[in-house]
Amino acid sequence: MARRPERLSAIDTELSHLPAERRWREWMNRVEAVIFASATPVPREMLTRIVGQDCNIDLIIEDIGEELRGRPYELVAVGGGWQHRTRLAYADVIRASTAPTKPPGNITQHEATVLMAIGYFQPVTRNDLSKIFGKEVGRDAIAALRQAGFVTSGPRSPTPGAPYTFVTTPHFLAAFGFASLRDLPDIEMLEDAGLLKKAISEEEGLGFQADEEDE
Known part of the structure; x- marks a missing residue:
């Protein structure tokens, strides 16, 4: 027994x-x-x-x-x-x-920029992300961020087809040292400093013009 x-x-x-x-x-x-x-x-x-x-x-x-x-x-x-x-x-x-340390996650530069966009624009669909980047954001990038524990499915979008949106997780906050999403750097400050556009353009030669195009 x-x-x-x-x-x-x-x-x-x-x-x-x-x-x-x-x-x-x-x-x-x-x-x-x-x-x-x-x-x-x-x-x-x-x-x-x-x-x-x-x-x-x-x-x-x-x-x-x-x-x-x-x-x-x-x-x-x-x-x-x-x-x-x-x-x-x-x-x-x-x-x-050179002491071994635990990295936030084993993701590529492209995946990191996708994660950054999700962080600022969540809840966001994959189609929304593709519009932001000016080219398709593949399922593999989302899958890698899911596997790393940084993103998860959010509510369904009210757009045709009701696709799932994506949102960041508490692990994302912990890994990058944020107490809450309010602690994310101000997006306008990043754009003014050229950091947000630079992070994306360095990776794929893309601009970050989604907000201006939507207006």
Whole structure:
């Protein structure tokens, strides 16, 4: 007869037996330990399971952040949760070390520009993307972005045939360090700086004139 797995013992979230200062420190340690161990951003509801409903998680995160000042890593809000990230100032050092790091996703430059367009214009159909780029965006590009976990199907478009639209995922936010879609760089700023048009034109010699043509 197969043995049932043992249930995890309940965690004391209140810690009422500890003095206030030690209780707060234990909550901080728990939160940081879970975020450090997690492979994905840790949402608020997960942290609530280990510190209880009455603990102010925002203040816990703030205090942890203060303690990490001067360290080469920090806690950042990404993808609807929190995650440990190396500070940007050390990016060149990490690259120079040639230490293996996990890339955001194994996608091509073309797929990256398609992802950028989906990020700004979602929900967007493949036909819409083809109009933006001035040439057909193949199913393979969308499939690669799906496989990388960056996009998923959105609501059906109200256009003839009711094709599916595409939207970005929480993994997209986490991989590129955005807390929400509101953190995407302003598209007009990118266009004014020539970065958006440059990213597309460098890849395929395309312009980014969809908005002007639609007007």
